[in-house]
Amino acid sequence: MAALLWLGLALAALLAWVWVHRPKRPANFPPGPPCVLVFGSLSATLELFTMGIRQALRKRRRLYGDINGAVSPTGLGIVNLCSLELIREASAMPELSGRPEILPLLVRSYMKKMGIIFNDGAVWREQRRFALRHLRDLGLGRKDMEEGILGEFEHLRRDMELLEGRPLQVLGYFNLTALNILWRVVASTRIDPSDPEARLYVQLVKEFFEMIRPTSPLGIAPWLRYIVPEWSGFSALERQREVINATFLRLLAEHRATLDRDHPRDLMDHFLIEMETTDAAERGFTELNLAVTGMDLFIAGMETTSTQLSWALLYMASHPAAQRRVQAEVDRELGGRRPSGADRARLPLTDATLMEVMRRATVLPRAVPHAAARDCHLAGYSLPRGTVVLMDLDAVHMDANHWGDPDKFRPERFLPRGRLRAPRRAA
Numbered sequence: 001m002a003a004l005l006w007l008g009l010a011l012a013a014l015l016a017w018v019w020v021h022r023p024k025r026p027a028n029f030p031p032g033p034p035c036v037l038v039f040g041s042l043s044a045t046l047e048l049f050t051m052g053i054r055q056a057l058r059k060r061r062r063l064y065g066d067i068n069g070a071v072s073p074t075g076l077g078i079v080n081l082c083s084l085e086l087i088r089e090a091s092a093m094p095e096l097s098g099r100p101e102i103l104p105l106l107v108r109s110y111m112k113k114m115g116i117i118f119n120d121g122a123v124w125r126e127q128r129r130f131a132l133r134h135l136r137d138l139g140l141g142r143k144d145m146e147e148g149i150l151g152e153f154e155h156l157r158r159d160m161e162l163l164e165g166r167p168l169q170v171l172g173y174f175n176l177t178a179l180n181i182l183w184r185v186v187a188s189t190r191i192d193p194s195d196p197e198a199r200l201y202v203q204l205v206k207e208f209f210e211m212i213r214p215t216s217p218l219g220i221a222p223w224l225r226y227i228v229p230e231w232s233g234f235s236a237l238e239r240q241r242e243v244i245n246a247t248f249l250r251l252l253a254e255h256r257a258t259l260d261r262d263h264p265r266d267l268m269d270h271f272l273i274e275m276e277t278t279d280a281a282e283r284g285f286t287e288l289n290l291a292v293t294g295m296d297l298f299i300a301g302m303e304t305t306s307t308q309l310s311w312a313l314l315y316m317a318s319h320p321a322a323q324r325r326v327q328a329e330v331d332r333e334l335g336g337r338r339p340s341g342a343d344r345a346r347l348p349l350t351d352a353t354l355m356e357v358m359r360r361a362t363v364l365p366r367a368v369p370h371a372a373a374r375d376c377h378l379a380g381y382s383l384p385r386g387t388v389v390l391m392d393l394d395a396v397h398m399d400a401n402h403w404g405d406p407d408k409f410r411p412e413r414f415l416p417r418g419r420l421r422a423p424r425r426a427a
Contacts (some may be wrong), residue, residue: 023075028382030069034208041070077387078246095376100388104211107237115292116357123284134270138185170310178305188266248291311361365394
């Protein structure tokens with residue numbers, strides 16, 4: 001009898017603790033779906049599954065406005081920004097320059113914030129400056145890169161010519177082409193598409209994007225990693241981490257054995273030289289951080305660019321009149337020669353068409369998440385420290401008040417009076 005009494009008291013105490021610590025909406029938080037018992041904004045979570053992420057966010061914007069907030073089952077406050085003005089304001093706020101501590105993002109870096117995309121603070125600023133400075137010095141974004149880009153295009157052209165007249169699986173087809181352009185300046189290597197390891201890299205990046213979706217089990221209920229690590233995706237994230245880490249340790253060993261400190265060849269050589277300084281570890285120049293930064297560059301160099309190219313091919317195939325106009329401009333201005341960056345000003349329709357593809361497809365519907373580094377205010381609402389801030393790029397790109405006919409594929413919207421520019425309002 002006494003044992004049952006103690007069990008009942010323990011259960012009551014547990015339920016009381018759960019109730020006291022249940023997810024709650026902070027005071028003066030942006031409007032949004034209410035919290036339900038211990039499940040946070042339950043309707044918001046369920047709609048991500050039943051409606052899909054884009055439609056769920058569009059509904060939330062219609063109901064609650066351009067700034068709206070929800071509370072996850074873990075108690076994490078999440079604010080969605082759906083207008084260009086709010087996104088610009090938030091992006092300029094130092095208080096919102098942090099990155100959230102979300103489990104799927106932390107697992108890949110051994111539960112620490114590392115790398116250059118999902119990191120913040122002094123080490124992040126140091127690493128970001130280092131990467132941008134040396135990537136530019138090595139030719140990224142400059143004419144020096146053109147030969148490498150055109151070389152990869154030739155590989156791609158020859159492969160596509162072999163498939164002429166046959167169906168082509170477009171999704172993922174450009175992954176390694178996009179990655180190799182960046183990888184030349186990162187590690188002075190080219191990944192052969194026929195190499196089984198190359199297919200593994202593509203699969204790892206694809207799995208990573210699946211794991212960080214808002215509907216990921218780990219993001220909704222992090223404790224699932226203790227109960228069902230395989231089903232929740234936790235084990236997959238650990239496998240990704242180990243494969244990427246091993247890959248970069250191997251590349252690091254190869255570079256270390258051939259390093260010429262007076263003539264660094266690539267970003268990895270520069271990183272190795274920095275690792276020899278006395279305060280290297282404090283500034284993030286470690287083997288582990290290099291592996292995580294490499295994963296960031298895999299993501300930046302592969303998935304987004306590749307998917308954008310796939311959409312461009314789709315829109316050209318589904319809008320043959322637009323395709324003919326672009327082809328006519330290219331033929332007229334280039335006359336069959338290879339293009340260069342200097343030709344961009346002579347190809348306004350081609351440029352406008354690429355802009356329209358990026359607007360209409362919105363490969364990343366939401367920008368990389370931000371987090372409140374300290375308590376702050378935005379648009380009159382209170383955002384407690386740790387609040388996740390999501391910038392809804394899809395809402396901006398599909399805003400009828402701005403574009404007039406956002407569902408229509410119309411490159412000419414970027415060519416008012418025949419000159420390339422972004423429209424300020426519907427045109």
